[in-house]
Amino acid sequence: MVCGNSLGGCAALRLAEAPELGLAGIVPIAPAGLDMARWIGLIERELGLRIALTAPVPDRAVRAVVAQVYKRLAFRHPGRVDPGAISTFAGHLGSRATASRVLASGRRLVPELRDPFRLDRISCPVLLVWGENDVMVFQTGADEVIAAAAEARLELIEDCGHCPQLERPERIVELLLEFPSPPPPRGKRARRTARSTA
Numbered sequence: 001m002v003c004g005n006s007l008g009g010c011a012a013l014r015l016a017e018a019p020e021l022g023l024a025g026i027v028p029i030a031p032a033g034l035d036m037a038r039w040i041g042l043i044e045r046e047l048g049l050r051i052a053l054t055a056p057v058p059d060r061a062v063r064a065v066v067a068q069v070y071k072r073l074a075f076r077h078p079g080r081v082d083p084g085a086i087s088t089f090a091g092h093l094g095s096r097a098t099a100s101r102v103l104a105s106g107r108r109l110v111p112e113l114r115d116p117f118r119l120d121r122i123s124c125p126v127l128l129v130w131g132e133n134d135v136m137v138f139q140t141g142a143d144e145v146i147a148a149a150a151e152a153r154l155e156l157i158e159d160c161g162h163c164p165q166l167e168r169p170e171r172i173v174e175l176l177l178e179f180p181s182p183p184p185p186r187g188k189r190a191r192r193t194a195r196s197t198a
Contacts, residue, residue, distance in 0.1 A: 003027040003176065005165055006137065010113065013145070016122040025125040025180035029172070030134050030162050033113035034141025059095045066090040066099060076133040076161040085166050119148035125180035126152035131160035131167065 001024045002012040009031025016026045067090035071078035078086070093099040126149045130139040142154045157164045157171055165172045 001025045001027065001176075001180070003029065004031075005029040005163060006032050007109070013117055013119070013122070013126075016124055016126065016149075017118045019121060019123045023124040025127065026122075027127045027129060027176060027179060028145075029129045029165060030131065030137045030139075031128070031141070032137055033117070034144055035138040057096070062096055062099055063087075063090040063094050066093045073136055074162045075167050076131060076159055077167060080168070081163075081166045117144075119145055122149040122152075124151075127175060127179045128152065128154045129164060129172065129175060130154065130156055131162055131164045132156045132158050133160060134162045136162045 002015055003026070004010075004012045006029070009028030010033040012026040012028045013031055013033075015021060016023055067086050070089055071081075071086060075081055093102055122145075126145060128142045128145055130137075130142065132139070139154070139156065142152075146152045146154060155175060157168050160167050
């Protein structure tokens with residue numbers, strides 16, 4: 001089984017397009033590339049980040065700005081997230097040079113994200129998971145997967161943003177432990193959309 005969030009969810013979908021891999025199932029969490037990724041534009045419009053990347057500011061200021069942008073864009077309720085996860089993420093982009101390189105890499109990835117998926121080739125079970133309040137990747141992209149894949153369903157997690165694995169980890173664990181469920185009767189697609197409220 002392959003599970004991934006955002007670009008990792010995109011990678012899970014791409015891997016599942018190769019049935020010869022024999023995947024037991026995939027769990028893309030808010031996968032980038034379906035309802036075109038907006039995150040580069042969102043990130044680049046952040047005034048504080050633009051200033052931190054162009055002005056001669058200390059690395060700790062860059063990390064602080066990155067942490068604030070990440071909290072605002074990735075989570076519905078940043079207070080639910082382990083502060084260590086946020087500081088670790090910000091630490092990966094801990095200098096102006098590193099943050100600029102990562103953004104440049106993101107811009108180069110956008111054309112690849114626009115390459116069409118071959119969703120009709122996916123034969124393993126697919127559990128799409130989305131935070132209902134994701135502002136980075138729209139959940140409407142799930143419709144395309146559900147329409148094309150042999151067995152796919154969507155789980156919406158209420159009151160949650162782009163990273164449910166950090167904001168609602170207990171629910172993600174439950175979903176992973178119960179997946180993949182037995183396949184539906186031959187010829188039928190599992191098009192159920194469930195909402196997680198707990």
